[in-house]
Amino acid sequence: IVFIASMVVASLLCANLFNPYVILGLFCIVSFSLIGARDDYMKISRKNNAGMSAKMKFFLLFVASLIITAALLYIGHNTNLYIPFMKYPIFDMSALRIMDIPFIALGFWILVFLATSNAVNITDGLDGLATVPSICALCSLSVFVYVAGHAGFSGYLLWPKVVDSGELVILSVALIGALFGFLWYNCHPAQVFMGDSGSLALGAFIAFMAIVSNNEILLLLIGIIFVIEALSVILQVWSYKYRQKRIFAMAPIHHHFEVRGWAENKIIVRFWIIAILANLIALLSIKIR
Numbered sequence: 001i002v003f004i005a006s007m008v009v010a011s012l013l014c015a016n017l018f019n020p021y022v023i024l025g026l027f028c029i030v031s032f033s034l035i036g037a038r039d040d041y042m043k044i045s046r047k048n049n050a051g052m053s054a055k056m057k058f059f060l061l062f063v064a065s066l067i068i069t070a071a072l073l074y075i076g077h078n079t080n081l082y083i084p085f086m087k088y089p090i091f092d093m094s095a096l097r098i099m100d101i102p103f104i105a106l107g108f109w110i111l112v113f114l115a116t117s118n119a120v121n122i123t124d125g126l127d128g129l130a131t132v133p134s135i136c137a138l139c140s141l142s143v144f145v146y147v148a149g150h151a152g153f154s155g156y157l158l159w160p161k162v163v164d165s166g167e168l169v170i171l172s173v174a175l176i177g178a179l180f181g182f183l184w185y186n187c188h189p190a191q192v193f194m195g196d197s198g199s200l201a202l203g204a205f206i207a208f209m210a211i212v213s214n215n216e217i218l219l220l221l222i223g224i225i226f227v228i229e230a231l232s233v234i235l236q237v238w239s240y241k242y243r244q245k246r247i248f249a250m251a252p253i254h255h256h257f258e259v260r261g262w263a264e265n266k267i268i269v270r271f272w273i274i275a276i277l278a279n280l281i282a283l284l285s286i287k288i289r
Contacts, residue, residue, distance in 0.1 A: 001197050003178035004033045010174035019167045020075045024068055025208055026171070031064040032117060032204035036196030051196070058114075061200070065113035068208065069106055077212070078160055079105040084218045084285045087158050112216050113207045119226035120203030122233055122252050127190035129254060129268050131183045133225040133275035134202045135176055140222050140279045141209035142172040147286060148213050157286055160214050168212060175205065188265055218285060224278040225271050229253060 008026060015022045038060075039051040051057070073079070073094075079102060080089035094102035124130040147153045149166025182198075185191045194202075203226070210219040220227055232253035239247045249259040257267045 001033070001037060002192070003175075003182040004029060004198060004201050006178040006181070007171070007175040010177070011171045014174070015170040016167050019164050020071075021165050021168050021212060022171060024071055025168055025205065028064075028068050028208045029171075029175075029201045029205045031067075032061070033197050033201035035060045035064065036121075036198065036200035040195045040197050061114055061117060062110065064204070065110040066106075068113065069109040072109065072211065073102060073105065078162060078214060080160065080214065081108075082160065082214045082217065084215075084221065084282070085289055087289045089160075089214075108216070109211055112211060112219070113204055115230070116207035116210075116219065116223065116226065117200045117203030119223065119230040120206070121196060121199040123226050123229040123254075124194050124199040125252060126254050126264055126268055127188040128183055128186050129225075129271060130194060130199055130202070131179055131186055132272045133223065134206065135179050135183075136275045136279040137206050137219075137222045138172050138176050138179075138209070140282050141206065141213060141215065142169045142176075143283060143286070144213035144215055145169055145172070145209055158289065159286065162212060162214070165212050168209065171205075172209060175202075188268065218282055221278050221282045225275045232256070 008030065011022070011026060017023065035057070039057060043049055043051045052060075079094040080092050082089050093105035093108060096102070096104055120130055120134065123133070144159075145162075145168045146166050147157060147159050148162040149164060149168075151161065153159070154161040179202075182192065182194075186194065206223060207219070210216055210222070215222065229252045232248055233251045235247050236251035239245055248256040250256050254267050254271065258264065
C-alpha cells in the first residue's frame with residue numbers, strides 16, 4: 001500500500017489527468033491494489049492464509065480487467081497484434097466482431113491482465129524476488145511506451161504510434177521510484193512485504209503498459225521470471241493431477257531451489273540477473289526489426 005500510494009500521489013501531482021491512458025493507468029493500479037488489499041486484510045484479520053475464496057478473487061480481477069479492456073477499446077486503442085522483431089502486425093484482433101464487439105481483442109487483453117497479475121503474485125515469495133524483475137519490466141516498457149507516443153521516434157523506428165501514450169511514462173517512473181524505496185526495506189532479510197495489494201497491482205500495471213505499447217507477446221520475454229514462476233506451478237499441478245508425480249521438489253520454482261539447498265540470496269540474485277538480461281534482449285526489438 002505504501003509504494004502504490006506513493007506512486008499515485010506522485011502521478012496526480014505530475015501527470016496530465018486529462019489523458020485517457022493516465023486515467024486508465026491509475027484506475028488499473030488502484031483497482032487491482034484494492035482487490036489485493038481486501039485479500040490481505042482478510043488473511044490478517046482471520047490470522048490465517050485463507051483470504052478471499054479463489055472464485056471471488058478471480059471474479060473481482062476479471063471485472064477490473066474487463067472494465068479496463070472495454071475502456072481501451074472505447075477510446076480506439078490499436079488492436080493489431082505484433083510479434084517481436086517483426087515490423088508489421090500479424091493480424092488485427094478486431095477484424096472478427098460479434099454484435100460489433102471485438103471479442104478476440106477483449107478476451108486476449110483480459111487474459112493478459114489476469115495472467116500477469118497472478119504471475120507477479122506467485123513470484124512474490126522471497127525477499128525482493130518480485131521487486132527487481134518488476135523494475136526491469138517497467139523500465140523496458142517505459143521505453144516502448146515513450147517511443148510509441150513520440151511521432152518522430154515511432155516514425156523513424158517504424159513502431160506503431162499510440163497518440164498520448166507517452167504520458168504513461170510519468171506513472172511508470174513514479175512506480176519505479178517507489179519500488180526502489182520499497183526495495184531498501186524489502187531486500188533480504190525483509191522488513192516489509194509486498195502482499196497481494198502490491199503484487200496484483202504491479203502485475204496489472206505491467207500488463208497495461210504492455211497492451212498500450214502493443215507488446216503483449218514480447219511481455220513473455222520482458223517478464224520472463226514471472227512466466228517461469230507461473231509455468232512451474234502449472235506444470236507441477238498438472239503433473240501431480242494426471243501422473244501422481246511432482247516435477248519440482250516444491251512449486252513455485254524458487255522454493256524448488258530452496259529445497260535443493262540454494263541460499264535465498266543466491267536464488268534472488270540469479271533470478272535478477274536473468275530478468276535484466278531478458279529485458280536487454282527485449283529492448284533490442286526496438287531497432288532489430
